[in-house]
Amino acid sequence: MKKILIAGNWKMNTILPEAINLSKSIVEGIKGTDLKVQILICPPFVNLIPVYDIIKGSPIKLGAQNCHYADKGAYTGEISVPMLANVPCSHIIIGHSERRKYFSEIDDILNKKLKAVLNANITPVFCIGETLEDRQNGYAFKIIEWQLKEGLKEISNEDIEKIVIAYEPIWAIGTGIAATTEQIAEAHSFIRNILLKMIGKQAKNMLILYGGSVDATNSQSILEIPDVNGALIGGASLKANTFLSIINTAQNLV
Numbered sequence: 001m002k003k004i005l006i007a008g009n010w011k012m013n014t015i016l017p018e019a020i021n022l023s024k025s026i027v028e029g030i031k032g033t034d035l036k037v038q039i040l041i042c043p044p045f046v047n048l049i050p051v052y053d054i055i056k057g058s059p060i061k062l063g064a065q066n067c068h069y070a071d072k073g074a075y076t077g078e079i080s081v082p083m084l085a086n087v088p089c090s091h092i093i094i095g096h097s098e099r100r101k102y103f104s105e106i107d108d109i110l111n112k113k114l115k116a117v118l119n120a121n122i123t124p125v126f127c128i129g130e131t132l133e134d135r136q137n138g139y140a141f142k143i144i145e146w147q148l149k150e151g152l153k154e155i156s157n158e159d160i161e162k163i164v165i166a167y168e169p170i171w172a173i174g175t176g177i178a179a180t181t182e183q184i185a186e187a188h189s190f191i192r193n194i195l196l197k198m199i200g201k202q203a204k205n206m207l208i209l210y211g212g213s214v215d216a217t218n219s220q221s222i223l224e225i226p227d228v229n230g231a232l233i234g235g236a237s238l239k240a241n242t243f244l245s246i247i248n249t250a251q252n253l254v
């Protein structure tokens with residue numbers, strides 16, 4: 001049976017009452033459902049604990065959007081993995097392209113973050129993906145391979161297997177134009193093959209999500225692609241009805 005994870009990345013959206021309403025609507029929306037897919041929501045840091053109070057007891061998992069790699073110390077404005085573990089968060093997004101672009105998070109920093117997250121037994125959702133320029137110049141696959149190899153450097157095979165990979169072509173994020181199913185299928189099978197070479201057949205169990213303008217209208221064709229194990233959803237995860245509709249689509253595919 002295909003494993004599917006539907007993850008909502010709320011980014012820097014939702015003040016507290018909005019986060020409460022959105023999470024309540026999602027909990028209500030799945031009540032009584034025999035859930036066969038995993039659901040993850042990633043609110044902003046300040047809303048993690050109140051959202052946790054709403055989703056606890058439900059199958060919905062809670063994730064953070066970023067973390068620091070040090071356990072504690074003089075890093076003004078940062079949030080550590082132990083703080084997030086204590087919420088508790090089960091997942092942390094690492095290396096989202098917006099972090100790479102606006103906050104200069106380079107491969108080496110992301111590698112440190114991945115290690116810190118794995119060390120705390122939290123599941124990283126590790127984002128990779130090329131820019132439009134990379135794709136137009138024919139470098140998309142070189143970039144993907146580089147990000148994977150550098151990000152996963154010196155991490156044991158056993159730990160790599162626990163990581164959720166999110167392929168998010170940057171040109172498809174927030175643009176309303178998702179990659180085509182052919183482009184997604186090609187990239188996901190390329191990523192799966194790299195992972196197979198890195199850690200062997202255990203890589204077949206790894207979840208590889210697609211992200212970039214996933215919505216209720218395209219989710220079925222994307223989630224049907226063999227090497228796609230779910231979606232990382234930005235804009236469409238902020239509307240409960242749309243997010244629930246994508247979950248419903250995924251439910252029908254497993």
Ligand code: PGA
Pocket residue numbers: 009168172173174175176211212213214232233234235236
């Ligand atoms: P989007 O964002 O669904 O709004 O394109 C996806 C993401 O950045 O994770």
